[in-house]
Amino acid sequence: xxxxxxxxxxxxxxxxxxxxxxxxxxxxxxxxxxxxxxxxxxxxxxxxxxxxxxxxxxxxxxxxxxxxxxxxxxxxxxxxxxxxxxxxxxxxxxxxxxxxxxxxxxxxxxxxxxxxxxxxxxxxxxxxxxxxxxxxxxxxxxxxxxxxxxxxxxxxxxxxxxxxxxxxxxxxxxxxxxxxxxxxxxxxxxxxxxxxxxxxxxxxxxxxxxxxxxxxxxxxxxxxxxxxxxxxxxxxxxxxxxxxxxxxxxxxxxxxxxxxxxxxxxxxxxxxxxxxxxxxxxxxxxxxxxxxxxxxxxxxxxxxxxxxxxxxxxxxxxxxxxxxxxxxxxxxxxxxxxxxxxxxxxxxxxxxxxxxxxxxxxxxxxxxxxxxxxxxxxxxxxxxxxxxxxxxxxxxxxxxxxxxxxxxxxxxxxxxxxxxxxxxxxxxxxxxxxxxxxxxxxxxxxxxxxxxxxxxxxx
Amino acid sequence: xxxxxxxxxxxxxxxxxxxxxxxxxxxxxxxxxxxxxxxxxxxxxxxxxxxxxxxxxxxxxxxxxx
Numbered sequence: 001x002x003x004x005x006x007x008x009x010x011x012x013x014x015x016x017x018x019x020x021x022x023x024x025x026x027x028x029x030x031x032x033x034x035x036x037x038x039x040x041x042x043x044x045x046x047x048x049x050x051x052x053x054x055x056x057x058x059x060x061x062x063x064x065x066x067x068x069x070x071x072x073x074x075x076x077x078x079x080x081x082x083x084x085x086x087x088x089x090x091x092x093x094x095x096x097x098x099x100x101x102x103x104x105x106x107x108x109x110x111x112x113x114x115x116x117x118x119x120x121x122x123x124x125x126x127x128x129x130x131x132x133x134x135x136x137x138x139x140x141x142x143x144x145x146x147x148x149x150x151x152x153x154x155x156x157x158x159x160x161x162x163x164x165x166x167x168x169x170x171x172x173x174x175x176x177x178x179x180x181x182x183x184x185x186x187x188x189x190x191x192x193x194x195x196x197x198x199x200x201x202x203x204x205x206x207x208x209x210x211x212x213x214x215x216x217x218x219x220x221x222x223x224x225x226x227x228x229x230x231x232x233x234x235x236x237x238x239x240x241x242x243x244x245x246x247x248x249x250x251x252x253x254x255x256x257x258x259x260x261x262x263x264x265x266x267x268x269x270x271x272x273x274x275x276x277x278x279x280x281x282x283x284x285x286x287x288x289x290x291x292x293x294x295x296x297x298x299x300x301x302x303x304x305x306x307x308x309x310x311x312x313x314x315x316x317x318x319x320x321x322x323x324x325x326x327x328x329x330x331x332x333x334x335x336x337x338x339x340x341x342x343x344x345x346x347x348x349x350x351x352x353x354x355x356x357x358x359x360x361x362x363x364x365x366x367x368x369x370x371x372x373x374x375x376x377x378x379x380x381x382x383x384x385x386x387x388x389x390x391x392x393x394x395x396x397x398x399x400x401x402x403x404x405x406x407x408x409x410x411x412x413x414x415x416x417x418x419x420x421x422x423x424x425x426x427x428x429x430x431x432x433x434x435x436x437x438x439x440x441x442x443x444x445x446x447x448x449x450x451x452x453x454x455x456x457x458x459x
Numbered sequence: 460x461x462x463x464x465x466x467x468x469x470x471x472x473x474x475x476x477x478x479x480x481x482x483x484x485x486x487x488x489x490x491x492x493x494x495x496x497x498x499x500x501x502x503x504x505x506x507x508x509x510x511x512x513x514x515x516x517x518x519x520x521x522x523x524x525x
Contacts, residue, residue, distance in 0.1 A: 209515040309498040344491040357512035359505050407516040432518035
């Protein structure tokens with residue numbers, strides 16, 4: 001019989017609610033996976049099994065009437081996000097010995113109110129400033145599909161934790177693509193919500209005006225469930241009213257996407273910069289969408305490429321300001337790659353910074369206008385599959401960063417494998433506050449993609 | 460002024476110590492400075508005359524104003 005941790009999150013919730021499984025059993029099963037895999041993959045920076053088991057036992061004693069949507073469900077937390085009583089290292093040597101957080105980040109507070117158990121602190125790219133999660137202080141986040149490759153960043157530990165059943169869901173953060181890169185490299189699902197939909201208070205910033213927080217899991221349904229549990233009542237109503245679930249996607253029909261118009265940013269996705277498997281996965285997803293009855297149209301987005309540059313410049317400058325004193329006092333405390341990026345931030349002039357802000361304003365206007373003609377857009381998540389350990393890929397954020405600049409929601413989901421069994425991924429992007437529409441479309445797409453439901457072998 | 464001298468001056472004005480070796484690496488043809496210069500050139504080609512700088516979007520405010 002397969003372990004409880006193999007169940008998807010929504011199935012765990014169903015069994016918990018029926019009393020057929022306890023939170024303690026789920027937590028124990030996930031802790032077994034941590035024991036089995038963490039030494040090989042470096043997914044967690046810290047985890048306290050006894051505390052987690054105690055919390056699970058407390059939740060098991062609660063009557064059903066006092067339980068929330070996520071009662072008894074473990075959710076791994078990226079170690080950039082404050083959890084009361086635990087140290088937030090941000091993946092950095094600077095914070096290794098700092099005192100524990102005294103309060104929860106707002107998003108953790110919301111998870112706890114829904115009954116979730118914050119389940120350890122996951123490893124990340126140092127200060128979230130990079131796309132590999134090859135962390136010089138807490139170990140390289142290895143890709144579970146092949147340990148010669150990285151898990152991607154910066155939320156690498158969160159992606160590993162959900163893929164390897166160490167937790168059914170996790171929180172990640174995304175400033176230029178940090179939820180979606182590791183989701184792409186590990187073959188998991190990650191949602192970067194609309195800018196501002198989920199609160200970032202209590203999360204160590206990479207760039208104040210671009211940081212997002214969002215759920216990561218193995219399935220689209222699980223990501224949707226965790227999102228719903230984290231929304232407060234007013235926001236939930238706002239988002240649900242924006243798009244009534246199932247209103248446009250015809251779940252009962254054989255062609256479930258009839259009447260949907262999907263935009264492809266064709267001129268902005270050069271085939272020659274994409275790995276063959278990434279391109280094939282992208283085309284396969286477009287075919288699935290067409291077979292389900294949607295109309296697929298090419299869209300022209302003037303100056304789309306500047307959305308990447310604007311996001312990069314804003315992040316470079318803000319991150320260098322945030323770390324200014326640390327760079328003056330102990331620059332050698334940073335890993336080499338992060339130190340170079342923090343130095344580069346000084347080369348962004350004030351003139352460039354203001355122009356980046358103005359470009360952001362213009363492109364949001366343009367994007368809204370174009371999106372009105374379509375229901376969503378589809379684009380590969382990363383041009384290439386996972387990066388080999390020790391290497392870098394400057395193109396990693398080309399297709400993800402623009403949607404942080406725009407603040408539009410984007411979900412990354414697996415679209416296939418390379419011949420070397422590394423996952424590839426596509427993004428579905430929606431209008432602001434249109435999370436439920438892209439989740440509905442992503443659910444239908446994911447049902448047509450054959451992706452293994454088991455953990456990677458040969459670890 | 461060449462790129463390396465410019466980089467050195469930027470750090471000097473910012474009150475930051477930086478070694479010649481690191482300046483060399485940032486300013487090298489495959490370093491970050493030439494890449495940023497190229498990206499900045501593209502960014503400044505966007506006509507933003509009609510727009511004010513946007514610190515961050517507020518989609519909730521827009522929704523409630525509708």
